[in-house]
Amino acid sequence: MFSAARQSVLRQARIQLRRAQPSAIPQYSAIARLLSTLAVLEQRDGKLNVASLAAVTAGAKLGGSVTAFVAGSGVKAVADEAAKAKGIEKVIYVENSAYDRGLPENFAPLLVENIKKGGYTHVFAGHSAFGKNLMPRVAALMDTQQISDITHIESEDTFVRPIYAGNAILTVQSSDGTKIITVRGTAFPAPETEGGSAAVEEGVDPKAESTTEWVSEDLAKSDRPDLGSADKVVSGGRGLKSKEEFDRLMPPLADALGAAIGASRAAVDSGFADNSLQVGQTGKNVAPQLYLCAGISGAIQHLAGMKDSKVIAAINKDGDAPIFQVADVGLVGDLFEKVPELTEKLKSQ
Amino acid sequence: MSGLRILVPVKRVIDYAVKPRVNRTQTGVDTNVKHSMNPFDELSIEEAVRLRERKTPVQEILAFSAGPAKSADIIRTAMAMGADRGIHVQCNEGEELEPLGVAKLLKKVVEGEKSDLVILGKQSIDDDAAQTGQMLAGLLGWSQATQASKVQIEGDSVTVVREVDGGVETLKAKLPMVITTDLRLNEPRYASLPNIMKAKKKPLEKKTLKDYGLDTAPRLKTVKVTEPPARKGGVKVDDVDGMISKLKELGAL
Numbered sequence: 139m140f141s142a143a144r145q146s147v148l149r150q151a152r153i154q155l156r157r158a159q160p161s162a163i164p165q166y167s168a169i170a171r172l173l174s175t176l177a178v179l180e181q182r183d184g185k186l187n188v189a190s191l192a193a194v195t196a197g198a199k200l201g202g203s204v205t206a207f208v209a210g211s212g213v214k215a216v217a218d219e220a221a222k223a224k225g226i227e228k229v230i231y232v233e234n235s236a237y238d239r240g241l242p243e244n245f246a247p248l249l250v251e252n253i254k255k256g257g258y259t260h261v262f263a264g265h266s267a268f269g270k271n272l273m274p275r276v277a278a279l280m281d282t283q284q285i286s287d288i289t290h291i292e293s294e295d296t297f298v299r300p301i302y303a304g305n306a307i308l309t310v311q312s313s314d315g316t317k318i319i320t321v322r323g324t325a326f327p328a329p330e331t332e333g334g335s336a337a338v339e340e341g342v343d344p345k346a347e348s349t350t351e352w353v354s355e356d357l358a359k360s361d362r363p364d365l366g367s368a369d370k371v372v373s374g375g376r377g378l379k380s381k382e383e384f385d386r387l388m389p390p391l392a393d394a395l396g397a398a399i400g401a402s403r404a405a406v407d408s409g410f411a412d413n414s415l416q417v418g419q420t421g422k423n424v425a426p427q428l429y430l431c432a433g434i435s436g437a438i439q440h441l442a443g444m445k446d447s448k449v450i451a452a453i454n455k456d457g458d459a460p461i462f463q464v465a466d467v468g469l470v471g472d473l474f475e476k477v478p479e480l481t482e483k484l485k486s487q
Numbered sequence: 488m489s490g491l492r493i494l495v496p497v498k499r500v501i502d503y504a505v506k507p508r509v510n511r512t513q514t515g516v517d518t519n520v521k522h523s524m525n526p527f528d529e530l531s532i533e534e535a536v537r538l539r540e541r542k543t544p545v546q547e548i549l550a551f552s553a554g555p556a557k558s559a560d561i562i563r564t565a566m567a568m569g570a571d572r573g574i575h576v577q578c579n580e581g582e583e584l585e586p587l588g589v590a591k592l593l594k595k596v597v598e599g600e601k602s603d604l605v606i607l608g609k610q611s612i613d614d615d616a617a618q619t620g621q622m623l624a625g626l627l628g629w630s631q632a633t634q635a636s637k638v639q640i641e642g643d644s645v646t647v648v649r650e651v652d653g654g655v656e657t658l659k660a661k662l663p664m665v666i667t668t669d670l671r672l673n674e675p676r677y678a679s680l681p682n683i684m685k686a687k688k689k690p691l692e693k694k695t696l697k698d699y700g701l702d703t704a705p706r707l708k709t710v711k712v713t714e715p716p717a718r719k720g721g722v723k724v725d726d727v728d729g730m731i732s733k734l735k736e737l738g739a740l
Contacts, residue, residue, distance in 0.1 A: 239656075242621065243630060267651040271633045274586070274621035283587045283706035286616045296710060301615055302507040306516050309710040349630040350660040353646070357654035366652070370739075395740075403670070413636070413671055414653050419612065420670055422652075428739040438506055445718065449739035451730060457723075466721035467733045479727045484740075487731075 173202025173294060176230075176253055178263035178273075179220055180240070184212040186219045189367050190269075191328035193262035196321045198225040198329065199291050200260060207341065209248060211235035214338075221336040224329040230256075230341040239352040240268045246275040247346040253280070255342055258316060259294075265320035266366075277318040284318045285310060289325035303419040303442035323366055324425035324446060358412045365415060368398035370428045373417055373444070376404035377433020377454065377473055384410040387432070387477045394484040400424065400444075402434045418443035432473040436461030453477065490546030491640070491662075493535045494602035495570060496593055497528040497552050499561040500613040507613075513711045524561045527608025529568070529675035530668040534638060535606055536569035537673060543640050547571045551596055553589060554578055559691065567678030567686035576694045586614075588703030590622035595699045597627060603663040604645075609634050620667035630660035636671040 175197030180187035186208070197204035206220050209232040217231035230252060237245055249272070253261055261276070263269035265287040277284035289307075290298035296311045297319065365371065372392045378384045384405065392399045401411035403418055417424055419442040429447035434440060436452075436459055444450070445464055452465035453476050462468040469476060501507055502523045507516040532550065539545040550565035552558040553576040562573035576592065578584060584592065597605060610617035624631035632638075632647035636655060639646045643662040648655050650669045678686070696703060724730045734740045 241658075242624075246625060267634065270617050271621065271631075274618035275625035275631065277618070278587065278590055278622035278625035281587075283585050284616070284618055284622075285707065286618060292710075299615075300715065301712075302501070302516060302613055303615065304715055305507045306509050307713045307715050309713070311708045311710050312706060313708070314706050350632065350658045350664075353657040353659050355651070355654060355656035357651075407670075413650055413655075419615070420610075428734065439503070445715075449734065449737045450718075450721070451734060451739070453730075462723065463720070464718045466719075466737060467730055468721060468723040469725075469727070469730050470723060471726075476727055480730065483727055483731060 173200055173260065174256065174258045175200060175202060175204045175260040175262055176256060176258040177204055177206045177226070178249065178261065178269070179206050179208040179216075180264065180266065180268050181208055181210050181213060181216045184210070184215055186216045188328050188331060189323050189364070190264045190266065191220070191223055191331070192264050192321050192323040192326040194223060194225050195326040195329050196262045196288070196291065196319070197260065199326070200294065202259070203227045205230060205256060205258070206336070207231075207249070207252060209234065209237035209245065209341075211238055217338045219331075221338050222334050223331045224334045226334055226336040228337045228339055230339050232341045232343045234343055234345070236345070236348065240272060241348040241350055241352060242272045242275045243350055244346040244348040245272055246279055247344050249276050250279045251344045252341045253316065260317045260319065262319050262321055264323050266323070269320045273318055273320050280316060280318065282314045282316055282318050283312070284320070285312060286320050287322050288319055289322050300442070303438055304445065305438060305442075322423060324423055358414050362392060363396070363398045365398040365400055365417070365424060366422050368424070369426050370395045370397035371400050371417070371424050371426045371430070371444075371447070372397045373400035373402065373429065373431040373434060374405055374410065375402035375431065375434030376408065378405060378410055381410045383474070387473070391430070391477055391481045391484075394481050395428070395430070397428070397430070402440050431461065432477050434461055435459045436464065490544035491538070491604050492546050492600065492602045493538070493548045494593070494597060494600060494605045495528070495531045495535050495548060495550050495565065496589070496605070496607050496619070497532065497550055497561050497565050498525040498608075498611045499523070499552065499554050499558040500525045500611055503612055509712050509714050513713055514709065515712050522557065524564055525608050525611045527610060527612075527668050527670075530670070530672050531606040531608055532565045532568045532570060533673045533675040534668060538638070538640060539569070549574065549600060549602065551593070552576070553584055553592055562691060563683075563686050564678060566689045566691075567683045568676060572689055573691040574694060575691060576696060576699070578696060582696060583705070584703055585705050585707060586616050586618035587622055587706065588701070589619050590626055591701050591703060592696070592699055593619070593623045594626045595701065597623075605665045607665070607667045609667040609669050620665050624665035627663070627665070630664040631666075632658050632660065632664065633667040634669040635666050636669050638666060638672070
């Protein structure tokens with residue numbers, strides 16, 4: 139049936155092409171109509187994680203219809219909220235507290251059932267802790283080779299992603315029937331969360347048991363903007379010398395700018411800052427308007443996480459530090475003098 | 488239980504300190520450079536060895552790698568760190584495996600070796616895919632705990648603290664299971680010279696992909712590999728005022 143529909147759409151497109159002047163547009167829209175994306179959204183305690191709408195943005199860029207998916211307890215409200223986001227045709231929700239923690243042992247079978255039912259050509263999720271944990275399991279269950287952390291969509295089957303800590307950019311073409319993909323949030327900014335009016339529908343629930351049990355969590359509390367999506371990020375490295383100095387210098391600077399706080403691996407490993415603040419290949423990827431860093435030398439693993447920032451500013455006492463090769467604005471000097479001075483001058487403006 | 492049979496897959500990658508260069512034909516990166524064990528895999532081996540040192544009953548630690556002939560060196564390193572024996576599946580030119588292929592291969596190894604705990608790195612620093620462990624867990628139908636920063640095993644009960652966005656969470660599961668390691672899990676040891684010598688005598692089994700009879704044909708085709716767009720060289724300013732005015736000029740403030 140599907141192939142019959144496909145043929146008739148193609149035939150229509152061909153007729154249109156013959157009738158009108160040859161143009162790429164009708165043909166493209168005919169193909170786009172055959173593409174259907176499932177965008178996997180994240181929720182926590184009945185609140186939509188807006189950053190996870192990046193999956194919707196990716197689906198919209200691809201063309202074709204975008205269906206969003208969310209599961210957990212009390213997710214009808216989340217589904218209604220997501221339905222207002224632009225670019226979504228339909229939201230499918232599965233109400234079951236077993237999915238609250240996003241445990242892949244039962245969430246993966248749940249997704250597989252809903253993917254099969256909807257016959258989607260593409261499944262997108264954010265390359266977040268949730269997406270990284272879940273999607274490869276889904277891909278394996280569907281016998282599909284996942285494509286991780288894409289930054290660009292070339293076509294329906296061709297995608298671009300950084301490899302080697304961002305030192306090379308790979309364009310890759312998939313031959314799998316269903317493409318399972320995680321997207322880099324900073325490359326696909328979330329759509330507007332108002333103005334859409336998607337249909338909301340209940341999905342299928344295979345009710346698989348999870349073989350792992352969620353025990354507890356310990357999340358760093360912060361009133362500052364979220365590191366992954368902040369407009370401005372200030373980041374500190376080994377040069378801050380101690381946790382006391384990190385806590386004395388970085389938060390006031392962040393507050394003066396309204397910025398999120400990040401850190402290099404060296405700073406995290408030395409205990410100056412929490413693990414969740416790490417920016418780099420093995421931490422978070424950020425691409426803010428302004429990335430202002432102090433006491434960071436600029437190892438390739440760190441650059442991997444921030445070199446897509448719009449403007450990079452660096453303060454470092456070593457004028458030969460590699461960070462200055464990527465910084466738009468560099469200041470060679472002692473951060474213990476420069477950072478407080480900068481904080482004061484920004485505040486007084 | 489007679490003791491854990493731990494499988495630790497390791498991968499030979501371009502050394503983390505080397506800046507990879509894209510080759511002229513845009514088919515990949517120049518691989519004629521220093522290679523070493525994927526840093527996350529060092530953490531896996533270390534954790535397996537520490538489990539044994541913490542008196543968790545461990546029957547054996549099996550190091551595994553699939554890759555070119557030189558991957559055998561990486562298995563020797565794992566054995567010098569404390570793995571008991573190794574299996575090397577030699578892949579020839581054109582037999583490169585994708586994460587799904589590796590996961591299928593590892594499933595066969597797990598079944599053949601009756602492993603009940605697999606510890607992998609959370610990602611390899613070449614492909615940055617972060618998939619193999621989760622895929623293996625899915626294929627086996629086992630529990631998974633990714634990005635582990637703490638692992639505790641009592642009997643057949645495993646408690647794992649894992650790093651998530653914004654903090655950590657704690658999971659509990661029963662063996663058998665798959666764990667992937669995060670940076671904070673431990674500090675890998677250096678292989679001492681006597682241990683390197685001893686590792687040369689430990690058994691290392693050679694296999695080929697054919698021995699496992701798997702279809703591991705790649706699903707993805709590399710269209711091209713390019714250099715990332717270079718950032719334009721910036722300016723250095725003399726003082727804080729200069730920095731502020733330059734940032735304003737660039738529209739960042």
